[in-house]
Amino acid sequence: MTATPASAVAGLETVTTDQVTAARATWSAFRRNPLGVASLGILAVLVLVGVCAPLIADSPSGYGEQVLQAPSGAHWFGTDNLGRDIFAEVLWGARLSIVIAALSSALAILIGVLVAVLGAYFPKTDMVIGTVVDLCLSLPVLPLMILVAALAGPSLVTVVLVIAFFSWPEVTRVVRSQALSVVRLPYMDAARLTGGSHVWIIRKHLLPAVAPVIVVSVVLTASRAVLSAAGLAFLGLGDPNSWSWGRILYEAEQSGAMSSAWWTTLFPSLAMLALVVSATLISIAYNDARNPRTRED
């Protein structure tokens, strides 16, 4: 039932052809990892909070009279230098962070996987792709992102495109190394011998084999995108019309509030940490769960 062509080759991930069984086994192993489940819970809460932000709090726009108030019953996370509620800012920031992370990582994954799979499948292009990816990865990305974002003008679209455009090489690196080892397996030769088209072989045989790596990369790229977006916003290159965690820190820094009011920077920082740590732990737990060797069943 579960023919595993990869298990014959030492050091390779097991490719289970019966995907339903494999997914169920992974999920049941994942469920037994308390850290993984807790992280999934935290991530779910953050996403829910982001989606429901408009229902929980009004968009923090007006200027209040209570300036730089410490956290209290009325303002859970305190207020900033213009009297805006930081709890509302953090909620709306979650919304934007999640949107940016989702969009830019989706785009980066799309480009990255496409390039990686094409490179692995057509060996002639692989030399060039491998070199370009190595070159991209050795450059300091943030200064480049800053340059482009400053030139294009800060907006949501700019931020998403800039992050996606400079994140795909990392995806390609990870997916490519897995794809390269899969392409050499006998079952790929068998697929070619049946006379199927390249598209069919890539879609039906190559992509499913690298899918687990893609899942991990989605999570990691998204969490790194949150940090990159915050970095850009912290330098004043975020979308000036919507709230992000980076922008809260940027305004606290600009107004000097960060040196007197710890709550202006602590809460957005904690939200960011919770999001990125839980995403990282989920990817680790998923990796352990899908690998039969580390799975404790």
Add this chain to the structure above:
Amino acid sequence: MPQVLRFVVRRVGRALLTLWFAATVTFLLLRLLPGDPALAVASPNMTPEARHTLLQQYGLDESLLAQYGKYLWQLLHGNLGISFSQQVPVTTVLMERLPWTLLLTVSSLLVTVAVGIPLGVLAATRPRGFLDRLVQVGGVVGQSLFVPSVGIFLLFMLGLQLHWLPIGGAYSPGVYGFAWYGDVLQHLVLPCFSLVLVQLGSYVLTLRSTLIESLGEDYCVLAQAKGLPNRKVVWKHALRNALLPTTTLVGLQLGFLVGGAVLTETVFAYPGIGRGIYEAVTRLDFPVLQGAFVLLAATVVLANVLTDLAYGLLDPRVRTT
């Protein structure tokens, strides 16, 4: 050609290729982005004549290919353009700042290695023990930290609340002589420590896993079997080989480190290139932004070549790959 020479030529060649790639990417980005490419070299506030001369000097009225040739030619001569906001060559602006960024990044790397090696060894020699768990959790959290958050936290606690350390800048005015060095060191502590906290996690995690791997290899088992004390097996045999991939990883992550330095310098008003980038962003000083990227890329590439070459000379196996 002797093997060593071939190795050196290949590494230097790859470095030059990377530099060319960085310069070309910058050029293409500036020309292909929607918007006026002239913005990147000429300020809209200039007089029409000054603007025209500058555009001509950069050849922005010529074909793309001719522009590209000129751009590379200027770059080879270290000409990165004129800063809008300060009316001086970008090279002058950046070269004043480069030493501070180097001081910050190099010192943070040294501290990371000095703290990371003992931590990694402790975790790897007692896998699944209490300290190992702590290192793993700390590693994941450390990797997930947002650099400015760490900087602001340290600045608030150690600088503003406890008054242990200065909160910004790289030195105090009016301090000279030997005291100046102490003053610089004091100003370095907080930004350096912020970067260390962010980097340490991935360093220790990598060292831990490679060290566990080498401890399981035959030569380590043999060293244990012949009765060497455990300390010697770990430090003399396993660690030496585990450090190789770990240090390669540090080289590969230099780009990220530079990004972290940009944000850290912004928090601490540290007068390095990163703070320069921040100031250039607020003034939309594009030549400085472009020059900063090219210069930082060149620094990273140079650092990578130097470590690669040092390696090749120390470890004969590297030369053949």
